[in-house]
Amino acid sequence: IRIAVLISGNGSNLQAILDACQSGDINGDVALVISNKADVYGLTRASEAGVPSIVVASEQGEAREAYDQRLLAELSQHNIDLVVLAGFMRILSASFVQAFEGKMFNIHPSLLPKYTGLNTHQRALDAGDTEHGCSVHFVTPELDGGPVVLQAKVPVFEGDDADDLAERVHSQEHRIYPLVLKWFAEDRVTMTDGQAIMDGQIL
Numbered sequence: 510i511r512i513a514v515l516i517s518g519n520g521s522n523l524q525a526i527l528d529a530c531q532s533g534d535i536n537g538d539v540a541l542v543i544s545n546k547a548d549v550y551g552l553t554r555a556s557e558a559g560v561p562s563i564v565v566a567s568e569q570g571e572a573r574e575a576y577d578q579r580l581l582a583e584l585s586q587h588n589i590d591l592v593v594l595a596g597f598m599r600i601l602s603a604s605f606v607q608a609f610e611g612k613m614f615n616i617h618p619s620l621l622p623k624y625t626g627l628n629t630h631q632r633a634l635d636a637g638d639t640e641h642g643c644s645v646h647f648v649t650p651e652l653d654g655g656p657v658v659l660q661a662k663v664p665v666f667e668g669d670d671a672d673d674l675a676e677r678v679h680s681q682e683h684r685i686y687p688l689v690l691k692w693f694a695e696d697r698v699t700m701t702d703g704q705a706i707m708d709g710q711i712l
């Protein structure tokens with residue numbers, strides 16, 4: 510399968526996915542990296558891996574729908590089968606999401622349905638949670654609301670700050686995101702009627 514990874518920054522999840530394709534763990538290729546920001550380190554990672562990348566920056570005053578149409582045009586031009594959001598810091602319109610229904614994943618740094626949106630690590634600390642983690646989910650029009658495929662938990666230790674927690678969660682992200690993509694490429698995980706199905710079981 511031809512995978513597009515959408516990023517806005519460092520791209521450490523992109524790196525984990527590139528490595529898993531390279532090693533043959535994922536039966537697919539990162540065919541395109543799209544960033545909405547120029548000069549981010551993720552773009553360097555793409556070029557070092559020999560993967561084509563483009564910057565699709567939003568223009569001043571551009572409507573969300575218009576931007577998303579430009580993204581869709583790039584994805585169809587590159588014959589993309591699967592869209593992988595990896596730190597892509599834009600909300601996607603419902604029509605974009607529908608175009609890749611069941612063919613788009615996101616990773617979110619919380620144990621969904623807890624803490625959708627931003628600042629998840631600080632919010633987990635503020636709530637006094639003793640565990641935290643990350644979730645890979647199918648993307649639906651509801652922000653961070655699609656069905657979860659896989660989560661990883663990490664402990665919260667006394668004295669942790671948000672950076673400590675982010676680092677602990679990140680190392681789990683790099684483990685579970687490639688794993689879900691491997692399953693998808695093997696046709697083991699699908700979204701049907703808004704539910705994630707794995708090996709015939711509702712997750």
Ligand code: GRF
Binds near residue numbers: 517595616617618643
């Ligand atoms: C990750 O924490 C991811 O969960 C969140 O954005 C961050 C991206 O990190 N959605 P990176 O760019 O993959 O290093």
